[in-house]
Amino acid sequence: MTPSDPLETRQIEAFQPSSEESPGDGRALSGNHQPQSSEVTGPKPVQIEGRLPKGHLLQDRYRILTVLAVGGMSAVYKAQDLRFSKVTRVCAIKEMISSAKAPDVRAMILRNFERETNILATLNHPGIVQVYDCFTDGDCSYLVLEYVRGKDLEAVLDETKGFLPEEKIVSWAIQICDVLSYLHSHEPRPIIFRDIKPSNVMLDEYGRIKLIDFGIAKMFQSGKKGTMIGTEGYSPPEQYQGLADPRVDIYALGATLHHLLSKRDPRLEPPFSFHKRPIHETNPNVSRELLDVVNKALEYDANNRYGSAEEMQRALTSLRSARDVAGTTAFGTSVTVGSEITPLWRFAFEDEVRSSPTVDNGTVYVGAYDHNLYALDAEAGEFLWKYPTDGGIASSPCVHDGIVFVGSSDRILYAVGARDGRIRWTCPTEDRIWSSPRAAFHHVFFGSDDRHLYAVNIQSGRIAWTFRTDGKVRSSPHVGDEAIYVGCEAGVVYAVDTGANVRWRFRARRGVTSSPVATDEMVYVGAHDRYVYGLDVRSGWLAWRYRTDGSVISSPAVSKGIVLVGSVDGYLYALDAESGRLIWRYGTEDQVTSSPAVHGDAVYFGSVDGSIYSLDTKTGNLRWRFQTDGPVTSSPAAVQGVIYVGSSDRYLYALPA
Amino acid sequence: MRFFRRLLGRESDSPPPPSPSAASETVPLPSRSEVGWATDVGRLRDHNEDTALVVTAAQDGDSPFPSFELLVLADGMGGHRAGEMASSVAARRAAYHITRQSYLPSLLDRQGDANRPALTEVLINAVQSANRAVSEEAPGSGTTLTCALILGSQAYIAHVGDSRAYVLTEGGLEQVTQDHSVADRLVDLGQITPAEAAVHPQKNVLYRAVGQSTALEVDTHVRKIGPGDYLLLCSDGLWGLISETDIVGLIRGASSLQEACEDLVIAANEAGGRDNITAMLWRAPRE
Numbered sequence: 001m002t003p004s005d006p007l008e009t010r011q012i013e014a015f016q017p018s019s020e021e022s023p024g025d026g027r028a029l030s031g032n033h034q035p036q037s038s039e040v041t042g043p044k045p046v047q048i049e050g051r052l053p054k055g056h057l058l059q060d061r062y063r064i065l066t067v068l069a070v071g072g073m074s075a076v077y078k079a080q081d082l083r084f085s086k087v088t089r090v091c092a093i094k095e096m097i098s099s100a101k102a103p104d105v106r107a108m109i110l111r112n113f114e115r116e117t118n119i120l121a122t123l124n125h126p127g128i129v130q131v132y133d134c135f136t137d138g139d140c141s142y143l144v145l146e147y148v149r150g151k152d153l154e155a156v157l158d159e160t161k162g163f164l165p166e167e168k169i170v171s172w173a174i175q176i177c178d179v180l181s182y183l184h185s186h187e188p189r190p191i192i193f194r195d196i197k198p199s200n201v202m203l204d205e206y207g208r209i210k211l212i213d214f215g216i217a218k219m220f221q222s223g224k225k226g227t228m229i230g231t232e233g234y235s236p237p238e239q240y241q242g243l244a245d246p247r248v249d250i251y252a253l254g255a256t257l258h259h260l261l262s263k264r265d266p267r268l269e270p271p272f273s274f275h276k277r278p279i280h281e282t283n284p285n286v287s288r289e290l291l292d293v294v295n296k297a298l299e300y301d302a303n304n305r306y307g308s309a310e311e312m313q314r315a316l317t318s319l320r321s322a323r324d325v326a327g328t329t330a331f332g333t334s335v336t337v338g339s340e341i342t343p344l345w346r347f348a349f350e351d352e353v354r355s356s357p358t359v360d361n362g363t364v365y366v367g368a369y370d371h372n373l374y375a376l377d378a379e380a381g382e383f384l385w386k387y388p389t390d391g392g393i394a395s396s397p398c399v400h401d402g403i404v405f406v407g408s409s410d411r412i413l414y415a416v417g418a419r420d421g422r423i424r425w426t427c428p429t430e431d432r433i434w435s436s437p438r439a440a441f442h443h444v445f446f447g448s449d450d451r452h453l454y455a456v457n458i459q460s461g462r463i464a465w466t467f468r469t470d471g472k473v474r475s476s477p478h479v480g481d482e483a484i485y486v487g488c489e490a491g492v493v494y495a496v497d498t499g500a501n502v503r504w505r506f507r508a509r510r511g512v513t514s515s516p517v518a519t520d521e522m523v524y525v526g527a528h529d530r531y532v533y534g535l536d537v538r539s540g541w542l543a544w545r546y547r548t549d550g551s552v553i554s555s556p557a558v559s560k561g562i563v564l565v566g567s568v569d570g571y572l573y574a575l576d577a578e579s580g581r582l583i584w585r586y587g588t589e590d591q592v593t594s595s596p597a598v599h600g601d602a603v604y605f606g607s608v609d610g611s612i613y614s615l616d617t618k619t620g621n622l623r624w625r626f627q628t629d630g631p632v633t634s635s636p637a638a639v640q641g642v643i644y645v646g647s648s649d650r651y652l653y654a655l656p657a
Numbered sequence: 658m659r660f661f662r663r664l665l666g667r668e669s670d671s672p673p674p675p676s677p678s679a680a681s682e683t684v685p686l687p688s689r690s691e692v693g694w695a696t697d698v699g700r701l702r703d704h705n706e707d708t709a710l711v712v713t714a715a716q717d718g719d720s721p722f723p724s725f726e727l728l729v730l731a732d733g734m735g736g737h738r739a740g741e742m743a744s745s746v747a748a749r750r751a752a753y754h755i756t757r758q759s760y761l762p763s764l765l766d767r768q769g770d771a772n773r774p775a776l777t778e779v780l781i782n783a784v785q786s787a788n789r790a791v792s793e794e795a796p797g798s799g800t801t802l803t804c805a806l807i808l809g810s811q812a813y814i815a816h817v818g819d820s821r822a823y824v825l826t827e828g829g830l831e832q833v834t835q836d837h838s839v840a841d842r843l844v845d846l847g848q849i850t851p852a853e854a855a856v857h858p859q860k861n862v863l864y865r866a867v868g869q870s871t872a873l874e875v876d877t878h879v880r881k882i883g884p885g886d887y888l889l890l891c892s893d894g895l896w897g898l899i900s901e902t903d904i905v906g907l908i909r910g911a912s913s914l915q916e917a918c919e920d921l922v923i924a925a926n927e928a929g930g931r932d933n934i935t936a937m938l939w940r941a942p943r944e
Contacts, residue, residue, distance in 0.1 A: 544775045
């Protein structure tokens with residue numbers, strides 16, 4: 001069809017510059033701007049001199065080591081806190097010199113300073129620099145802050161040849177949104193940062209971002225009325241009228257992203273002109289979807305921007321470039337809801353509880369490292385009976401037809417009467433048992449370190465068959481409609497039918513300790529190679545995979561199209577069951593090896609940080625967090641509004657869901 | 658099931674072999690998936706810029722394996738016969754990539770392997786490979802590209818442009834893919850209504866197409882197709898001309914999938930046939 005043909009109504013809109021003009025133009029543009037850019041930001045002084053000399057002692061406590069930065073009325077020093085005599089604790093000290101002469105104005109400034117620092121000191125978010133101390137000494141006020149090893153994004157931008165990878169920028173943006181939503185939801189009043197720009201965002205040595213400079217210094221530049229807090233070029237129109245609501249920060253984040261992606265410094269351009277100089281002009285490789293997000297954040301009218309940082313974060317996390325990012329896309333939101341959760345009861349054992357409890361018919365069954373299988377009354381937590389094995393129990397019991405099955409590191413599978421705790425039969429294997437048994441089709445299925453999957457008759461305890469795998473079987477079998485799915489330490493996942501014939505095998509790159517879970521369509525499983533795998537249930541073909549930053553030992557749970565699974569990188573992940581796309585993830589302070597349990601609209605899991613978490617399954621928002629005194633590797637059992645979970649502090653807790 | 662049926666078949670001794678119709682009443686034959694397609698130049702154009710490509714592979718026997726079926730639809734655009742060149746290159750390149758990356762290795766070793774790309778990755782790579790091929794072999798042109806790889810009864814779909822994939826169930830027709838047209842985007846943004854989109858001047862303007870840029874975003878979807886349900890791929894020459902109700906009626910009313918596809922093309926021609934028309938249908942086994 002020729003273009004003049006009236007029938008050819010379809011065309012392709014050139015959102016990207018056409019190939020004839022783009023590459024040359026792009027380079028020329030960014031080249032032209034660079035010299036100007038360094039002029040404005042100023043060549044970094046080689047040697048900076050502060051008001052305080054090196055070695056100066058403040059408050060008899062902080063020894064000045066070096067000067068980090070000097071501004072008009074302020075300076076930042078690197079200092080050592082001498083209070084900690086055994087270790088070298090380094091901090092950053094911000095010095096602010098009061099310019100006001102009138103005593104009452106000065107008093108007011110000091111009061112403001114104290115009030116603001118007090119607010120800052122109560123903030124607790126990994127993306128906010130911590131405030132350790134503050135004091136006033138003569139004309140100067142000081143803020144003692146966490147020292148962040150790293151550099152700010154302006155420096156990162158200056159040092160990068162070419163363009164920064166989109167995934168990195170998206171990851172930073174998601175993290176900044178996380179900090180902003182934390183600040184914006186601050187009680188009693190939201191905190192508006194008001195000055196998001198590359199130089200106020202630090203990137204630490206782990207690639208995590210931290211916001212610095214809460215504009216406190218600005219309070220000291222008094223005298224001029226209506227001094228705008230913010231930075232020309234990054235601030236939205238309404239901020240010039242002194243207005244500040246959360247959408248001010250959204251705009252400034254948009255401006256920061258525009259700068260990072262296009263490498264065009266907004267301070268050198270007419271204000272609010274972002275839409276006139278699309279990112280594609282200099283950087284044609286940015287995805288259309290990300291451009292949409294940035295443009296929406298940069299809408300002139302605040303009503304057309306994202307309504308909240310959460311909304312913008314959701315848009316960012318749904319990008320394909322966010323999916324590819326392994327690592328730091330979001331922090332866990334800090335605990336805002338309470339530790340007011342009180343256990344219904346707790347039961348003390350003689351050793352750690354690593355095994356996950358099972359609840360059946362009003363009784364909780366759990367194995368402890370003290371070698372015993374316990375039965376407790378689910379309602380009151382009272383002891384009913386215990387059965388001693390000859391090894392620690394780390395596998396979880398299962399109950400079927402009035403019999404409790406549990407494997408022990410003494411190599412034996414035990415079948416014990418659920419009521420009386422009396423032994424029915426035992427099934428010895430050749431090595432230790434960490435795999436948890438599952439009962440179905442009149443058989444109990446479990447794995448052993450002797451590399452076999454066992455099928456044992458429930459009533460007689462006779463072995464119906466064994467299936468030899470390629471490695472130790474610590475994964476627990478999943479019994480589906482058509483097959484039994486199990487992994488092994490050699491990294492192979494098997495689909496075996498009830499006659500011990502292999503339907504299919506899938507080979508991961510490293511061991512599979514995680515237990516598979518199967519739906520009508522897919523089998524989900526984690527591996528030590530850091531991946532969560534979605535496998536086609538009938539062929540075992542890899543449908544999708546999602547990479548975390550640590551071994552995935554935790555076993556997935558599936559609920560309403562979401563796969564939930566923990567990783568040793570400290571996060572609980574929520575992935576789209578169809579595509580493997582990240583929906584949200586929640587960061588704890590240590591490894592998540594516990595397997596999540598879904599109950600109602602919430603997901604429950606433990607972390608090695610000692611906490612048991614309850615999150616909203618859809619959003620990943622924290623519902624509550626309960627702190628125990630030891631790592632929680634046990635997986636929760638959720639039954640009728642009660643969460644049962646063990647901890648290395650030797651307690652089994654019953655918590656209200 | 659099949660195993661038992663075969664055993665029973667062997668044991669059945671005395672009665673003479675029943676007629677095929679009688680057999681299907683007593684012991685139903687194993688249900689297989691079906692496929693049909695039709696493409697037509699339409700009434701007003703002088704050549705067809707649509708390409709339909711079908712690959713089906715199955716393995717049966719003692720250890721059956723899910724069937725592998727691939728439907729690819731591309732609708733090209735560009736002057737001087739570049740449009741059909743673009744759609745043909747894109748469809749062939751995508752099919753080549755998908756079969757080579759997913760099906761051919763399984764003939765040597767059926768085991769799933771983390772060292773092979775995941776199916777969703779294979780599909781995205783296939784469309785991107787098609788994108789490069791179109792830029793090289795038919796520069797200045799472009800094409801839509803919708804690929805549906807069906808493994809057993811699970812469909813993995815990759816999509817760019819405004820051709821569409823629908824799933825038809827008892828509950829009705831569900832559009833799986835999203836059009837990458839400016840008008841559709843405006844509807845998404847709440848700027849115009851769907852009714853306004855249908856007559857919008859930019860109705861046919863694509864903001865994403867194969868062959869247009871080096872970096873191409875590819876949408877992917879995974880859908881389980883229930884027993885007896887349909888998957889429909891079609892170009893805008895079909896969905897732009899006849900209503901969803903008519904599409905459903907024609908599919909349900911036909912005696913075979915091939916007939917259904919032909920009926921759809923005829924209906925689009927009767928409605929004006931303003932553009933090239935392609936319909937591709939796949940139906941899941943009834944179990």
